[in-house]
Amino acid sequence: MDDVRRRLHDLLAGVGKPSYAGLLVADRNELRRIPDPDDVSSVEREILTLPTDAAFPSARALREGRTVFVPDREALVAAYSPDAVGLFDRLGLTTVMCLPLWGSRALLGVLAIGWARRHEVGITERATLTAASGYIAQAVERAQYLDERISVARELQEAMLTDLPLANRVEVSALYQPAADDHMIGGDWYDAYHLPLASPGAEPALMVTVGDIVGHDMHAATVMGQIRSMLRQATLDHPPYSPATVLAALDAACAVLPVEAGGTLVHARLDPAPPAMPWSLTWSNAGHPPPLLRAPDGRVHVLAAHDVLLHQAFKDASRTEHRRELMPGSTLLLYTDGLVERRGHDIEAAITQLAGLLNRHGNDPLPELLRRISERMAQPPPEDDVVLLALRVP
CATH class of the missing domain: 3.60.40.10 (PPM-type phosphatase domain)
Structure with missing residues (x-):
């Protein structure tokens, strides 16, 4: 999963040039953030888990199974919690887009994309990001499968x-x-x-x-x-x-x-x-x-x-x-x-x-x-x- 997270920014660099790309995976009744493994001081690490009912754009995208777009800080303040506003402020983001990651059998998590300045997402760009989220979902599903196999093998070996x-x-x-x-x-x-x-x-x-x-x-x-x-x-x-x-x-x-x-x-x-x-x-x-x-x-x-x-x-x-x-x-x-x-x-x-x-x-x-x-x-x-x-x- 860390490997998937590492490749996010490079994958999306040519699509609207976002300043941030984050990955959150569904884990029972919460969203678990996969922080950048190469940045131990990342602001992402301040909030590593979110309840699925949290007043965050990412949690809403998971609950409703659809893309959630927040055009600017005013919209974020109006619709979401102070914790969400504080986190995005510390990340230096103004516009945020959260896309659900659909696997072959279930909703796997959320791709969060952000821009430091207000950013208009056109039809072509939205379609491209949606397509990219599909490929990312496939990678997440494969990574989860591999992580599970590794975990089972480790437990078997240690037992x-x-x-x-x-x-x-x-x-x-x-x-x-x-x-x-x-x-x-x-x-x-x-x-x-x-x-x-x-x-x-x-x-x-x-x-x-x-x-x-x-x-x-x-x-x-x-x-x-x-x-x-x-x-x-x-x-x-x-x-x-x-x-x-x-x-x-x-x-x-x-x-x-x-x-x-x-x-x-x-x-x-x-x-x-x-x-x-x-x-x-x-x-x-x-x-x-x-x-x-x-x-x-x-x-x-x-x-x-x-x-x-x-x-x-x-x-x-x-x-x-x-x-x-x-x-x-x-x-x-x-x-x-x-x-x-x-x-x-x-x-x-x-x-x-x-x-x-x-x-x-x-x-x-x-x-x-x-x-x-x-x-x-x-x-x-x-x-x-x-x-x-x-x-x-x-």
Whole structure:
């Protein structure tokens, strides 16, 4: 909708050369103004919503479903509220014309056009503006449809992001950051859950996953949810919960089922240890950016070993797993490629920068650590959504 608003003035510049073009959309029992997104100090922002029964020309155009023309300030004062007069005075307008925006099924809103000096709107100009309002209505309808799809996809995606388990000793924190471009709906996700107890009274192992399904749309978010569920089931069905065995089972399932799964992920198991002893990390990497491990002394290790990505074409791929001891106080960082991939920038340099941040701030509380990383790595703004998951062993 902001894009539609940006283009209004240019679209109407050659039609009577108005000094103002505004957009208001119908939202239940009110009109919601779409202010110029590039002008944060705009007078428009003083009144962002209007009841449909407000004594404003725009509200009247919506109520009556017809064009409302106010030739001058005297007519505005005579027929409309002091609030309307004050707003148009601050906008510097004398003549105002409000045209209803008719969609394919309903009245969508109002196009408000204004001139700083008294302006006579002739028959030809009125016809041209009416035709332009029809094109603008089509753009508004498409924008509303797209906004609704994006909103549903965002809600779906966020609903599928896991509530992190309450671990007895290990700290776990996660962060999800949408793409800078709202149109880019991603398939990034994280997951963390305890495994069944090996014996009564034992401390459960923890499974963690960070993954990225290819695509930036509702389909990617849906496939992400399917893969997450399939991976959980495959894990619990394959004791003793080998990450490589689980990924091989997922490959086999995706080769048979109609799931168009393409992407990358890291699937890991964290086994607890007695106090002051090292924990055990076992992981398998399907083409994903390398996890980073910060030792208690601050050194950061890049866990670079990986296999091919998740894809139907690689259904017979060999899945390997790797082990590492995590000394008490170690911090493990998993992330998706949106954090380190930028068009025209070197990904290895970005991973080195990320390792430096983990080195400097690795002792911070995990939520603060993830916030710092997200802020420092956000330039230029990511074109993809980003997931971060951090764990710290006691």
